[in-house]
Amino acid sequence: MSKSHNARGGASRPPGPGGPGGPPGMMMPGVKAKNFKGTLKRLLGYLKPFRLRLFIVLITAILSTLFAIISPKILGEATDVLLDGWLAKFNNEPGAAIDFQRIAYILAILAALYVISSLFAFLQQYLMARVAQKVVYDLREDVNSKLGRLPLRFFDARSNGDILSRMVNDVDNIANTLQQSLTQMITSVVTLLGIIIMMLTISPLLTLILVLTLPLSFVVIALIAKQSQKHFKSQQDQLGQLNGHVEEMYTGHTIIKAFGREKQSVEKFRQMNEVLYHSSWKAQFISGIMWPLMGFIGNIGYVLICVVGGIQMTKGNISVGNIQAFIQYARQFTQPIMQTANIANIIQSTIASAERVFELLDEEEEQEQAQPTKKISNPKGNVSFEHVQFGYSDDKLLMKDLSLDVKSGQMIAIVGPTGAGKTTLVNLLMRFYNIQGGKITIDGERIESFNRSYVRSLFGMVLQDTWLFNGTIRDNIAYGRAGATEDEIIAAAKAAHADHFIRTLPEGYDTVLNEEASNISSGQKQLLTIARAILADPPMLILDEATSSVDTRTELFIQQAMHNLMQGRTSFVIAHRLSTIKDADRILVMNQGSVIEQGTHEELLAAGGFYADLYQSQFANGGAGEVEMEEYQS
Structure with missing residues (x-):
């Protein structure tokens, strides 16, 4: 059974500020894609069927943001009404009173705006969650379907962790961005534009003062992002190494204990944990000073606004309520800027993840040219190799001229040193690889004339x-x-x-x-x-002996079970112990991709060749100490 791995590869989001649960707006390290535009266009293709929903999401995001932006201005009107009434009473003006009815009316409008804004925000999140999850559902379906169509050489050339990372982590990264970052990007842009417009309606002069602080904000963001990014990268690298060591510790805990290596293992963990600690605290500290510095810059803007706004108020150019509203807008002004910069980095990371997924989807598939309905009405299990040529690369052939004729019901044993081509022969039988020359037939029919799935249904496999x-x-x-x-x-x-x-x-x-x-x-x-x-x-069997690590009683059970299984079936047995194949109808001795000897056990011993030498090496000294076939080298 394959072990489950939490292989966190590809683009990942660092913990802490800016990550899940942290304050918004922290700059995060981005992983750039090789072809940003092409990958983005392809990813948007998955969103194309949901254009109507996305348009509704856009409208609801804009409306939700606009209603929220208008609120400070309306709240400022309530302040002006309250202040005007209080000043009139203070100056003992005839009939002076605070118009609580108008204040209540304004506050009712304000409450209604907040409710409407929340409803639009809810609808926006609901629709975007449905769209995002449907997109990643389709993406996972495509990846899963693709993996089923990829040839064995693809899996031979890549680690399981990399494939899992693309299918799980990279797709999750895309899902999180679609569901959260896209709507945040829309609301941040709308908020920024809306705030600028509302501030201009209050006071163009104060707006200009606040905008002049932007270059300083951008310089701070750029400097901190540059410094924190290298520490975040180091943090992720160290975290990956630590996870790998922990996995080794716990999957190999029996061996570690058997050799008394607990202290060394724990010490190695401590050293790696120490390096991770230093990378992590530096990354979190440097990124964490973003908000204090931005707050300091914001306070400079507030002081200038208060001073200039106070002067404007004494001249009667602006009301107290408008100054209050402007200060609220000023406090909100930097947040969408930082969020937009942060989301831009996240999108870079997401496009890199999408590129990794699309690379997998673009891998060359197994070409199926057979008749989809062609089958053998009554499979007998006659197998023939005729002048087969094969190599894992076209310029380097492993098998140059392999010929073999197997009759129905025969037991064929395959022996030879490591790298002789035993597993390759099985892979060709199962059409995991295509041959470069010659032909392989089952009951007289070329295996290329059948679907791969049908060919594999003709074989049963019991592997080591x-x-x-x-x-x-x-x-x-x-x-x-x-x-x-x-x-x-x-x-x-x-x-x-x-x-x-x-x-x-x-x-x-x-x-x-x-x-x-x-x-x-x-x-x-x-x-x-x-x-x-x-x-x-099945009519045919492929067996890889697996009795080397079991006790004698269990080995006997397995041998009896194997015997029951092979009755009446053509069987290909990859043999490691020569004692188990004495009764084989034919023994194939392979070396460097070719069958160098074949015959029965007695015939091969009498020939005194490669097999006889191998047999003698396993049963020297009266048969004591059997040697595994895979350990024998030519």
């Missing part, structure tokens, strides 16, 4: 590396054939000598296998994979 998923034992066995009944599952388990140990488990067939199926032994896992292959009932 067992694969069991997180689920019940029943579900893992039933994976071999869709729609299998309970009786068929139990019959397959009995044939694989697995039924007895399954029934000794507390939950029997309902026992849930945990991560890596570590709650059962290696031998028991192998028996389950054999049961799964028996249930599939």
